[in-house]
Amino acid sequence: MYIRKFILLATVAACAATAARAEEATQIGTVDELVVTAQKRAQRITDVPISISAFDSRFLEQIDARGLDQVAAVTRGFVLQLQNKFAPGFSIRGVTSDEFQPYSEQRVAVFQDGVPVTQATGAFGELFDLDRIEVQKGPASTLYGRSALNGGVSMYQKRAAFERSFEGEAGIGTHDYRHIEAVANLPLSDTLAVRFGALRRLRDGPVKDLDGSGTFNALDAQAYRFALAWRPTDKLDVNLVALHDRDDPKGGVPFKSGTFLPLDQTTGRPAGDLSFWTPTHLSTFGTIPSSALHRRITNVSLTAAWTINPHLTLTSISGYRWFWAEETGDNDGTPTEIIAYDQYNDGLQYSQELRLNFTGVGPVEGFVGASAVKSKNGMRFDLGYDERAMALLLGGRLQALAPNGLTNSQINAALGPTAAALKPFHLDRHLYTGETGDYDLFGDVTWHATDKLDLTAGGRVTRQEKTAGIQGFQPTGVSRLTGAGIFLQPTPGQALREQSQDSTEATWRAAAKYAVTPDINVFAAAGVGKRPPVLQPTASGPFAIIPGEKLTSYEAGVKARLFRGRLVADASVFHYDYENFQTRGYVDGVLSTINAGEADADGFEGQATAQLTEALTVFASYGYNHARLRSGAYSGNRFRNSPDHKFAIGGRFDQALAGGVVSFQPLYTWQSKMFFSDDNDQPELQVRTPAAFSDTKVDELQKGFGLLSARLTYTPDRGRWSVALIGQNLTDERFLVDAGNLGDSFGIPTFISGPRRQVQAEFSVKF
Numbered sequence: 232m233y234i235r236k237f238i239l240l241a242t243v244a245a246c247a248a249t250a251a252r253a254e255e256a257t258q259i260g261t262v263d264e265l266v267v268t269a270q271k272r273a274q275r276i277t278d279v280p281i282s283i284s285a286f287d288s289r290f291l292e293q294i295d296a297r298g299l300d301q302v303a304a305v306t307r308g309f310v311l312q313l314q315n316k317f318a319p320g321f322s323i324r325g326v327t328s329d330e331f332q333p334y335s336e337q338r339v340a341v342f343q344d345g346v347p348v349t350q351a352t353g354a355f356g357e358l359f360d361l362d363r364i365e366v367q368k369g370p371a372s373t374l375y376g377r378s379a380l381n382g383g384v385s386m387y388q389k390r391a392a393f394e395r396s397f398e399g400e401a402g403i404g405t406h407d408y409r410h411i412e413a414v415a416n417l418p419l420s421d422t423l424a425v426r427f428g429a430l431r432r433l434r435d436g437p438v439k440d441l442d443g444s445g446t447f448n449a450l451d452a453q454a455y456r457f458a459l460a461w462r463p464t465d466k467l468d469v470n471l472v473a474l475h476d477r478d479d480p481k482g483g484v485p486f487k488s489g490t491f492l493p494l495d496q497t498t499g500r501p502a503g504d505l506s507f508w509t510p511t512h513l514s515t516f517g518t519i520p521s522s523a524l525h526r527r528i529t530n531v532s533l534t535a536a537w538t539i540n541p542h543l544t545l546t547s548i549s550g551y552r553w554f555w556a557e558e559t560g561d562n563d564g565t566p567t568e569i570i571a572y573d574q575y576n577d578g579l580q581y582s583q584e585l586r587l588n589f590t591g592v593g594p595v596e597g598f599v600g601a602s603a604v605k606s607k608n609g610m611r612f613d614l615g616y617d618e619r620a621m622a623l624l625l626g627g628r629l630q631a632l633a634p635n636g637l638t639n640s641q642i643n644a645a646l647g648p649t650a651a652a653l654k655p656f657h658l659d660r661h662l663y664t665g666e667t668g669d670y671d672l673f674g675d676v677t678w679h680a681t682d683k684l685d686l687t688a689g690g691r692v693t694r695q696e697k698t699a700g701i702q703g704f705q706p707t708g709v710s711r712l713t714g715a716g717i718f719l720q721p722t723p724g725q726a727l728r729e730q731s732q733d734s735t736e737a738t739w740r741a742a743a744k745y746a747v748t749p750d751i752n753v754f755a756a757a758g759v760g761k762r763p764p765v766l767q768p769t770a771s772g773p774f775a776i777i778p779g780e781k782l783t784s785y786e787a788g789v790k791a792r793l794f795r796g797r798l799v800a801d802a803s804v805f806h807y808d809y810e811n812f813q814t815r816g817y818v819d820g821v822l823s824t825i826n827a828g829e830a831d832a833d834g835f836e837g838q839a840t841a842q843l844t845e846a847l848t849v850f851a852s853y854g855y856n857h858a859r860l861r862s863g864a865y866s867g868n869r870f871r872n873s874p875d876h877k878f879a880i881g882g883r884f885d886q887a888l889a890g891g892v893v894s895f896q897p898l899y900t901w902q903s904k905m906f907f908s909d910d911n912d913q914p915e916l917q918v919r920t921p922a923a924f925s926d927t928k929v930d931e932l933q934k935g936f937g938l939l940s941a942r943l944t945y946t947p948d949r950g951r952w953s954v955a956l957i958g959q960n961l962t963d964e965r966f967l968v969d970a971g972n973l974g975d976s977f978g979i980p981t982f983i984s985g986p987r988r989q990v991q992a993e994f995s996v997k998f
Contacts (some may be wrong), residue, residue, distance in 0.1 A: 261796035262848070267365050269385075270675065270687075271363065271374065271590055271598050277790040280687060280742040280754035282836060284309070284852070288361055288389070295957050296358055297432070299384070299683050304900040305879040307547045307836040307854030310383075312872050314969050314983055315448055315484055317524055317558040317574075319355040323382035324368055324807070325832055325858030325873035326782070332577060333608030333665030334614045336762050340375040340383035340781075344532035345584070346550030347376060349606045349667070352576045353528050353554035356476045359430045360414050368836070369489060369784045369805065370760030372738035373689040376602070376671060380760040381782055381807070388472045391426040391460035393418045397998045398428075404991025406435040406446075414456070417889060427460040431940045437987045438485035439510040441493070441566075442501050447485035447513065447522070448564075448983075453477040466538040470947030476528040478556075483522025485982040486972060487511055488564030489930060491638035492790075496566055499638050507982040508965045512852075514562035515571040519615045526556035528984045531808035535992050542591045550582035562973045564981035566951035568639050569620040569629075572628070573613040580606035592950040597676035603669065606996045610663040613717055618712050619643050625712070627923030629979045633926040646714075658707045659719035663768060664700035664729070669693055672758040675740075687742040693763070694734065700729040701768035720770040730774045732766045751791040765813070767824060777824050781810040788836075800839030807832050812860065814871075814909040828862030828910065830870070849882035860909065867912045874935075876903040891947035901937035907970045926977045931970035931980055938964055955993045 264275050265285045276285055284306045296302050303311035312320035312329065320329030321339040328338035330350045341348040348354045358364075364386050366520075371379035397414040414428035431453050435963070436446035460470040485507075493503040493511050503511045515522055538544050546772040586600030620642050623629035629637070632645070634941045643650040658934040675689030703716065704725035711719050722728050724947040740758035747753060765777035788803025809830035838852035854877045858870040869875075881898035909916035910916040919925050946953040969983040 262792075262799045262842050264792065265363065266798060267363075269367050269587060272590075272596075277752060277792055277799070277801075278671040278744070280685070280744040280752075280756055281371075282308075282786060282788065282801075282805070284366045284368075284451040284838065286364045287506065288363065291361060291364070293359060294940065294944060295959065296896055297753045298358060299355060299364075302358070302364055303879070305852060305898070307368050307838060307852045307877060308382075308834070308904070309366050310872050310874065310877070310902070312968060313355070314356045315558070316478055316867050317352055317556055318525060320872055321349060321351070321354070322870075322872040323366075324805070325670050325856055326381040326809075327870070327872045328380075331610070333576070333578065333663050334667075334697065334766055334768065335665075337605070337766050338380040338762055340371065340379035342375065342383065342385040343474070343530045343552075344386070344388055344490075345534060345548040346530055346532045346552055346582055347580075348552065349580055349602055349604065349796060350554065350576065350578045350608055352556050353526075353552070353578060354844075356474070356528055357432070357452055358386075359412065359424075359454045359529045360389050360428045360456045362409070368756040369756065369786055369807075370740065371737065372693075373673060373675060373691045373740045373758065373761045376604075376669070376691070376693065377480045380762045380780065383782070386666075388456060388458060388474065389414075389426065390422040390470050390472065391458040391889045392416055393421075393424050393460070393462075394968055400995040400998070402991050403955075403992035404434075405989055406433040406437075408432075408989065408991050422462050426460075426694040427454070428456040430454040434989075436480070436482055436485065437984050438487070438508065440482065441510045441512040443748045445482050446456065447482040447511075448986075449480040449482050451478065451480040465638070468536045468538075470534045471536075472532070474529070476526070478524055478526040480816075481521070481523045483513070483524065483558065483560035485511070485564050485983055486513065486560065486564040486974075487984070488974065488979055488981055489970075490630065490633045490974075490979045491563075491565040491567065492634065493566050494636040494638050496638045496640075498639065501636065502566060506968060508984045508987070510565040510841050511564075513564065513771035514566070514568075515559055515561055515573075515615070516568045517571070518658060519571040519573050519613065520559045524556070524558045524590045528552075528553070535536045542589055544588045546584075546586045546588065548582075548584040548586075550577070550580075552580045552582075554578050560926065562981065563890065563979065564974060565636070565929060567620065567642070568617045569624065571615045571831060573611075573615070575611040576609070577636045578606060580604060580610035581960070589970055594679045595676055596679075597674065597687075599674040600672075602671045602673070603654070604667075605732060606665075606667050608665045608667075612661045612663070612719070614659045614717070616641075616657050616710075616717055617655055617658075618657050618710060618717075619646055619650045619655070621657075621717060622646060622649065622653060624977060624979075625717075627921040630923040643758065649744075653711050654707070656707065657712075657747075658705060658719065659710075659716040660704055660706055661719045661770075662702040662727070664698075664702075666698045669696075669714065683746040685744045686746075689851075690737065690739040690741070695734050695736070695763050695894075697733070697766055698729055699768050699774065700727050700767045701770060702727040703770045722770050728768065728770075730766060730768070732762045732764065732776065734779070736761045736763050736779065746758055750793060751789065753787075753789045755785075755787040757783075757785050765824075775824070778811045778826060780813060782806045788962055797842040798839065798988055800837070800841075802835070802837040804835050805833070814865070826863075827860050827865050828859045830858065832856055832858035834858075834868075846885045847882065851878070851880040853878040864916060865911075867911055868909055870908055871909050874905040874936075876935075878902070888945070892947070893944055894942075894944045896942040896944070898940045899937060900940075901935065903935040904932060906932045907967075908975075912971070919978075924976070926975060926978055926980060931982075932977065933970075936964055936966045938962075951998055952994070952996045955995070957991050959989040960986060961988060961990075
């Protein structure tokens with residue numbers, strides 16, 4: 232019902248030539264248009280021949296967006312899968328990027344103040360003191376680099392301004408929620424200004440620990456921001472923006488088994504159930520630290536823009552990014568000690584872009600430039616096992632006994648005398664390294680062919696030099712079960728194995744925009760995005776070389792500003808073809824990267840913002856994406872993390888009351904069914920050896936669901952303060968953010984629940 236109504240609304244909007252942005256800030260009488268820099272120059276969003284959604288700080292506050300997952304919920308074509316901050320999965324128009332190995336290649340570009348984020352583990356931070364977010368859909372390698380195979384997400388902090396200001400906010404809420412933040416902006420002279428801020432947020436997680444020690448997927452975040460602006464002349468503009476994020480929540484990820492009934496390990500009695508949202512007890516053992524997440528991210532961006540003359544501007548963006556993160560947890564999803572993990576990732580990168588923008592040079596404008604990114608990343612991955620439990624698991628006996636649950640004592644009894652010969656704790660360890668250098672030459676030119684017609688063409692050539700490495704060993708000695716490792720095998724002589732590979736890729740884009748009227752633009756665009764070949768280390772034998780991926784996209788749409796600026800909207804249709812789509816599957820019973828071959832997608836996207844009265848603004852967005860694999864065993868399957876339908880609708884209503892204004896800002900988001908793997912959990916694709924490893928139940932998916940949120944704010948007419956009551960997931964919807972995970976490899980999949988209803992109160996001051 233919801234889909235039919237919304238498709239009708241989107242169709243009416245498109246037929247009326249409505250276009251532009253479904254998520255813009257508003258002012259009395261008209262809808263403001265954001266100025267974006269998707270084409271590396273400031274433009275009204277309606278003038279950009281690209282499918283793009285953009286959000287300013289006022290809208291982000293309206294939807295209480297503290298993380299990119301809340302932004303994705305209101306963005307057509309954008310899904311963010313969030314196990315936790317350690318492992319976010321970015322999906323744009325069905326193409327997911329969630330690889331966290333140090334040698335991996337991203338498919339969706341993420342930028343922080345012009346600095347590329349090369350590792351997913353360090354990509355999700357606090358949205359604090361943010362100026363805007365831009366989400367571009369479709370191949371964007373020409374504009375953003377090799378990682379923008381099918382789009383990019385760019386975040387921009389607020390820069391230092393030449394005016395004195397202070398903002399502070401504090402809040403409390405359910406699930407023991409607390410937060411406090413403050414931002415100060417100070418001009419130090421006519422040419423120098425600084426801005427700095429700090430934030431702290433804490434919250435319990437959605438799943439409680441049965442032993443009363445806490446919750447899983449809790450929040451404990453700190454964020455610090457610093458900005459400096461220097462304007463020595465009217466021709467030179469220098470901005471430094473730095474951020475540092477810290478995360479230290481306890482409890483880890485709520486992996487809950489859908490197979491093993493949780494038992495009290497002392498009494499043997501049931502201690503919960505198999506529902507993914509109910510309390511459980513998960514714990515590490517052996518030398519694996521207690522379940523938790525610890526993470527540090529530092530990002531520094533220095534941008535200098537020199538206006539050489541009215542036609543030429545030289546821009547330099549220097550970047551530094553560093554992170555480390557450690558996550559530990561119980562990935563079998565039961566109170567029984569079977570498997571636990573400890574993963575540590577770190578990375579250091581430097582980047583430099585130099586770009587010359589030109590405008591008014593005859594009928595053309597655009598840019599040419601060069602960039603370099605050097606990164607060095609590492610990962611330590613530990614898997615700890617109780618060999619007694621693994622003996623039953625690998626023999627297929629544990630799964631058969633699973634429905635009633637098992638304690639470790641019962642496992643040992645089932646093994647009999649064999650249990651004494653096995654270790655209560657064995658540890659496998661793999662160390663991975665990845666060192667990459669990317670060197671780019673790029674350019675993009677727009678020709679103003681007539682007063683109404685613009686033609687754009689761009690290209691980028693990327694030279695990549697990469698070295699990947701692997702070292703495997705067993706810190707507690709070889710397994711008595713296998714004589715080597717259990718799931719992670721040692722390298723020869725337990726030494727580091729390395730291999731290098733170089734590649735060169737070229738990408739392009741072309742677009743045309745025609746101004747039907749000064750307020751209505753139609754556009755068409757085509758482009759090619761590529762992901763270079765991936766060098767994948769193996770413990771023994773030659774390294775695997777995963778073929779490069781190629782995506783060819785076509786899109787056409789309309790963008791408009793109508794009714795004297797009271798309605799801004801857009802609509803577009805797109806088609807893309809995929810070659811060498813890489814996914815995960817089983818080869819001779821081993822989980823491996825496989826080439827699924829061809830894939831394609833057809834879709835429609837629309838968004839609109841309307842100022843209906845001086846007091847009422849509404850916005851809506853809708854995305855349809857029919858993305859399917861077209862060859863191999865997965866032929867006909869949906870892309871993972873890709874719902875066919877997705878929409879959001881909300882608004883803002885202002886009412887004068889008691890010497891001030893009360894604002895009511897509701898939001899409803901909905902998405903259709905979504906699978907968490909490209910095999911779509913099909914039983915015939917889950918048949919493995921031994922048979923007990925097979926999974927014949929189709930449950931690793933999330934059915935269609937919607938989330939209702941709202942914000943109620945009171946601001947006095949002349950006051951510099953406000954109070955707000957905020958609710959997220961007000962209907963307390965139960966939904967999954969992931970399913971399958973490591974346990975799916977041997978027939979005991981685990982499930983991770985999403986956040987539950989959250990209500991909080993906030994008090995803000997501004998001077």
